[in-house]
Amino acid sequence: MMRRVVLILVPYLWLLALFLVPFAIVLKISLSDIELSIPPYTPQLDLSEGWEGIKAFFAALDFENFVFLTEDDLYWKAYLSSLQIAVISTVLTLLVGYPMAYAMARAPNHWRPTLLMLVILPFWTSFLIRVYSWMGILSTEGYLNQLLLSLGLISEPLLILNTNVAVYIGIIYTYLPFMILPIYSALERMDDSLLEAAEDLGCSRLTAFWLVTLPLSKNGIIAGCFLVFIPVMGEFVIPSLLGGSQTLMIGKVLFEEFFNNLDWPVASAVAVILLLILIIPIVLFQRNQQKTREAER
Amino acid sequence: MPETKFAPWTDPNEKPLIQFRNVTKRFGTFTAIDDQSFDIYAKEFFALLGPSGCGKTTMMRMLAGFETPTEGTILLGGRDIAPIPPNKREVNMMFQSYALFPHLSVRDNIAFGLKRDKLPADRIAARVDEMLKLTRLEKFASRKPHQISGGQRQRVALARSLAKGPKLLLLDEPLGALDAKLRQDTQFELMDIQEKTGTTFVIVTHDQEEAMTVASRVAVMDDGRIVQIATPDEIYEAPNSAYVADFIGDVTLFSGTAMNRAPEAEPIQETAEAGTEAAPEEAENPETETVDTPKAVTDIGVPVEPEAPISGEPDAPEPARAEPAPAAAPAKAARGPQPNRMGLWLHDKLWAKVFGPRTDIVRQLPPPSDAERTLKSAETEPVSAETSRAPGGGITIDWAEGQPPLIALDGPEVKDGQQVQLALRPEKVGISKTKPDAVNALKGKVIDIAYLGNLSTYHVELENGMMIKAQLANTRRISRRDITWEDEVWVSWTGTAGVVLTS
Numbered sequence: 001m002m003r004r005v006v007l008i009l010v011p012y013l014w015l016l017a018l019f020l021v022p023f024a025i026v027l028k029i030s031l032s033d034i035e036l037s038i039p040p041y042t043p044q045l046d047l048s049e050g051w052e053g054i055k056a057f058f059a060a061l062d063f064e065n066f067v068f069l070t071e072d073d074l075y076w077k078a079y080l081s082s083l084q085i086a087v088i089s090t091v092l093t094l095l096v097g098y099p100m101a102y103a104m105a106r107a108p109n110h111w112r113p114t115l116l117m118l119v120i121l122p123f124w125t126s127f128l129i130r131v132y133s134w135m136g137i138l139s140t141e142g143y144l145n146q147l148l149l150s151l152g153l154i155s156e157p158l159l160i161l162n163t164n165v166a167v168y169i170g171i172i173y174t175y176l177p178f179m180i181l182p183i184y185s186a187l188e189r190m191d192d193s194l195l196e197a198a199e200d201l202g203c204s205r206l207t208a209f210w211l212v213t214l215p216l217s218k219n220g221i222i223a224g225c226f227l228v229f230i231p232v233m234g235e236f237v238i239p240s241l242l243g244g245s246q247t248l249m250i251g252k253v254l255f256e257e258f259f260n261n262l263d264w265p266v267a268s269a270v271a272v273i274l275l276l277i278l279i280i281p282i283v284l285f286q287r288n289q290q291k292t293r294e295a296e297r
Numbered sequence: 298m299p300e301t302k303f304a305p306w307t308d309p310n311e312k313p314l315i316q317f318r319n320v321t322k323r324f325g326t327f328t329a330i331d332d333q334s335f336d337i338y339a340k341e342f343f344a345l346l347g348p349s350g351c352g353k354t355t356m357m358r359m360l361a362g363f364e365t366p367t368e369g370t371i372l373l374g375g376r377d378i379a380p381i382p383p384n385k386r387e388v389n390m391m392f393q394s395y396a397l398f399p400h401l402s403v404r405d406n407i408a409f410g411l412k413r414d415k416l417p418a419d420r421i422a423a424r425v426d427e428m429l430k431l432t433r434l435e436k437f438a439s440r441k442p443h444q445i446s447g448g449q450r451q452r453v454a455l456a457r458s459l460a461k462g463p464k465l466l467l468l469d470e471p472l473g474a475l476d477a478k479l480r481q482d483t484q485f486e487l488m489d490i491q492e493k494t495g496t497t498f499v500i501v502t503h504d505q506e507e508a509m510t511v512a513s514r515v516a517v518m519d520d521g522r523i524v525q526i527a528t529p530d531e532i533y534e535a536p537n538s539a540y541v542a543d544f545i546g547d548v549t550l551f552s553g554t555a556m557n558r559a560p561e562a563e564p565i566q567e568t569a570e571a572g573t574e575a576a577p578e579e580a581e582n583p584e585t586e587t588v589d590t591p592k593a594v595t596d597i598g599v600p601v602e603p604e605a606p607i608s609g610e611p612d613a614p615e616p617a618r619a620e621p622a623p624a625a626a627p628a629k630a631a632r633g634p635q636p637n638r639m640g641l642w643l644h645d646k647l648w649a650k651v652f653g654p655r656t657d658i659v660r661q662l663p664p665p666s667d668a669e670r671t672l673k674s675a676e677t678e679p680v681s682a683e684t685s686r687a688p689g690g691g692i693t694i695d696w697a698e699g700q701p702p703l704i705a706l707d708g709p710e711v712k713d714g715q716q717v718q719l720a721l722r723p724e725k726v727g728i729s730k731t732k733p734d735a736v737n738a739l740k741g742k743v744i745d746i747a748y749l750g751n752l753s754t755y756h757v758e759l760e761n762g763m764m765i766k767a768q769l770a771n772t773r774r775i776s777r778r779d780i781t782w783e784d785e786v787w788v789s790w791t792g793t794a795g796v797v798l799t800s
Contacts, residue, residue: 020490135395166580191394191396193394193396194396196361196363196383196390196392196396197392197396198398199382199383199384200362200382200388200389200390200408200458201389201410201413201457201461202410202413202414202461203384203413204384204387207413211409212398215400216398216400218400218766295399295443
């Protein structure tokens with residue numbers, strides 16, 4: 001009995017320390033007002049003053065930062081734009097990642113560890129450096145334009161950097177492993193004899209893929225899509241480095257509120273809303289994972 | 298019995314459904330199938346039996362279309378099937394892993410092949426219902442494969458592969474994943490369904506018991522070649538090589554030099570029991586179990602065979618003596634095992650009170666088809682182990698220094714001095730504490746007793762160190778059996794119990 005309690009307690013304590021407490025702090029800041037001080041907001045919940053502190057905090061409580069978010073159309077446009085970019089880049093990542101995962105799962109057994117290694121290898125360098133190097137590739141004097149010019153395919157350098165195209169390229173590049181790995185693991189688990197059985201029962205190769213392979217990798221696809229969609233939604237580095245002024249993403253807005261405007265309460269409110277938006281796909285993702293585990297049992 | 302009549306392979310006018318013509322399959326430098334030609338007939342239950350890696354699965358995959366022969370042709374109903382892809386063949390396969398689609402319900406799994414044929418929905422539904430009924434799966438139709446038991450999954454796989462009504466159904470180790478008890482039941486179910494649907498089944502298995510149970514004919518494979526194709530009983534009783542004898546069931550192999558024995562001095566006398574068509578299997582048990590009780594021996598020995606020496610007599614005659622023994626002479630007219638007069642007497646007087654009247658049902662071997670087996674005497678009666686006087690003919694096998702030569706009365710023609718092997722099934726070997734009056738009797742010591750419930754197998758070490766297995770049916774309760782570890786015993790068998798193998 002005691003052991004069971006401890007076993008359950010550990011993950012809950014973990015969640016409490018690493019998720020709920022930070023979230024409570026952010027929520028608290030989002031409910032306060034901006035002020036030129038350190039830290040730059042007021043009131044502060046001073047628990048050392050005990051009950052009086054809590055009373056003082058609640059006396060000053062209002063939701064003006066959240067109201068502000070609805071007044072300025074920058075914010076909801078940024079949310080929508082982020083949503084759009086996240087959806088499009090998730091679909092694009094899936095289109096690029098699925099064939100790669102499929103090829104890996106169909107590769108001869110002795111090749112698979114190497115291919116898997118190649119997928120994971122980019123993680124060995126800093127994400128920031130990799131995104132910076134894309135600037136070197138995509139800029140007007142970058143390697144890509146030089147190559148295309150020297151091949152005579154284009155007469156004028158293409159404007160890629162600082163557009164949404166560059167953002168998509170960056171996102172697909174960065175998040176590809178998160179798409180490939182769950183799909184690969186679903187495809188790799190699949191029994192090859194299922195395809196033979198489908199063929200034996202009258203399927204062509206293509207219909208066998210459509211009727212057997214695809215449905216069986218469904219959970220991998222869903223997992224991969226969430227793993228891409230959720231972080232891309234709040235992505236800040238890629239749009240700020242590769243995107244242009246017209247690239248509107250909520251992560252970038254949040255960063256600017258926080259560091260440029262030093263408006264911590266509004267930034268926190270943005271973060272709270274973003275989290276609330278993301279809770280839906282996160283819950284769906286968890287449910288999918290659970291279903292996968294149950295099906296395996 | 299209809300099974301015994303079903304033998305299209307003996308009918309030269311019968312057209313085989315499948316013909317392998319000099320089929321060779323190589324993977325790189327490895328030869329999986331080595332120049333094989335054989336036929337499979339419609340409605341047959343044909344088993345490919347062999348150890349793993351012998352090429353049996355390759356053979357099956359070539360039939361299904363997943364592999365193409367490197368050389369030679371495979372004909373299905375007279376047509377070369379090499380250019381037909383697997384999805385166009387009238388051949389369906391039941392996979393070893395069952396390969397059920399985990400995302401589809403039982404019903405959809407069974408309907409999968411039918412839907413590919415673009416049949417109207419009502420016909421598909423009717424056919425699926427028929428299959429569900431055949432395999433008794435109606436209750437589970439809407440479940441997913443992971444929600445049903447292994448045995449039910451096996452039936453779904455069978456139903457799915459039968460749904461399209463293939464000319465040929467391939468079964469790849471279909472019962473490998475089931476536990477022993479379920480496997481047995483399923484074997485009979487398979488036979489039942491095969492009979493009901495009239496489909497030709499080809500089964501691949503490494504389990505000889507399974508092959509023997511279900512198949513009408515068994516092809517024993519080794520190393521890319523088929524060593525023997527025959528009915529299960531023929532393969533067991535008349536293996537054509539030491540490999541087959543060893544692979545099918547338990548066997549003790551004696552290697553030695555053959556010498557032809559002097560033929561019969563006088564023609565065999567027809568004896569009173571020659572025409573009797575009765576051979577209760579039980580007759581063997583009293584023999585092997587009563588020899589060690591002197592009273593029984595005298596009881597039996599005196600009234601029945603007054604001319605034969607009594608067992609208790611010292612220096613039992615050399616088995617090699619080629620004197621005719623009229624009382625136990627092989628009955629030429631009858632084919633099946635027959636009890637001799639002593640066996641009948643023993644049964645009617647003694648065992649009938651315990652076991653009831655003897656049944657006259659005899660499981661008979663089909664007549665040996667091979668020409669080289671014409672020499673084989675029809676007599677396969679184990680009870681005649683009681684006689685010390687072997688009839689003439691046959692061969693002796695010198696197999697070890699200081700051991701009496703073994704006598705085999707039937708078997709192929711051999712030259713003097715030829716190396717042969719004598720294959721001996723444990724159930725044909727008797728075991729007793731006193732020297733039995735048998736054609737072949739060897740002394741040894743019990744090393745191990747494997748108690749299997751219905752049977753006990755005694756591992757007896759002969760004086761020269763060779764191990765021989767003897768099997769007894771446990772018709773008595775365990776406390777009453779008196780042969781135990783380290784006991785000095787005699788193992789004995791008749792002149793026709795062993796099979797002489799020249800290869």
